[in-house]
């Protein structure tokens with residue numbers, strides 16, 4: 153009999169090194185007064201005060217209870233409208249599940265679609281939790297390498313050559329750590345090949361809305377593949393990292409499976425966060441202004457990075473990261489980041505998180521924080537190098 157059991161395998165999970173560096177910064181400087189964190193993808197800005205006041209008033213009047221396992225109907229309806237209004241994409245509410253962050257969306261998708269021994273393709277450099285979760289679930293990982301010379305683009309031939317046993321692929325656009333985006337034509341080509349090869353695409357679109365290139369703006373797998381699995385979140389564009397809320401769009405049958413899993417794993421996503429999230433769709437102008445501030449910080453880094461000695465880096469099309477070649481300075485990106493926080497109280501993320509093969513030559517700087525911190529952090533790094 154086929155053994156479909158999934159045994160969790162935490163031994164195989166590596167730490168998230170960016171978080172280790174972040175925590176080291178907190179340990180060295182517990183008050184946090186002298187430390188500048190450029191390591192995490194965490195927007196400095198908060199939700200608008202007016203929105204928070206509105207939600208607080210509501211929370212005083214209602215009971216904060218569990219919600220449906222896949223989230224409040226009102227929020228799921230708001231997400232349907234969001235796709236229609238912003239992206240002209242029609243979905244129905246049965247295709248939406250609200251989850252505890254995109255992190256839960258990733259886990260629920262993998263648990264519901266794949267089994268122990270399957271192989272999934274992921275892109276490197278990429279978000280480290282994909283390979284860590286896959287390995288923990290005893291799902292095998294096939295890595296598609298991209299590189300700076302090629303603007304971190306996936307090549308169509310890499311998808312064409314995927315072995316027959318590949319069951320799924322996780323795409324992420326805009327990408328963490330590079331900020332590279334998959335343009336419409338390429339996404340369409342990848343989608344066609346995957347449909348032919350019976351490869352399920354999980355498209356992580358958590359940085360949607362944070363785009364700098366008009367041409368590559370706002371692509372969603374949902375535009376061409378109504379059966380694709382799309383993951384998104386309130387963490388980035390909507391500034392709600394700590395509220396822990398994300399969503400999955402998939403076909404209705406799959407959402408039923410996700411619902412069963414969610415109700416057993418964590419009952420429901422946080423109700424307080426959901427009441428808040430419903431209101432965010434009335435504040436696009438506020439979030440779009442924050443994206444404009446990212447454009448200013450991106451321009452600042454394009455100018456300042458070469459001045460302080462970082463000559464080779466990728467200019468992001470989306471998200472809020474610069475992926476920087478530091479091979480002139482180190483052969484070990486984790487040690488480099490450790491020394492940086494010890495010497496000058498600045499945290500950045502080591503490339504080894506994102507790419508096991510070439511990551512020791514890279515660091516990732518996040519420009520999601522405040523302009524003031526970014527300028528001071530970059531000055532300190534410049535003097536230190």
Ligand SMILES: Cc1ncc(COP(=O)(O)O)c(C=O)c1O
Nearest residue numbers: 193253254255279328385387398
């Ligand atoms: C590509 C990507 N996917 C998923 C996540 C997890 O996001 P969430 O805060 O919604 O769990 C992150 C967080 O940085 C990310 O960069």
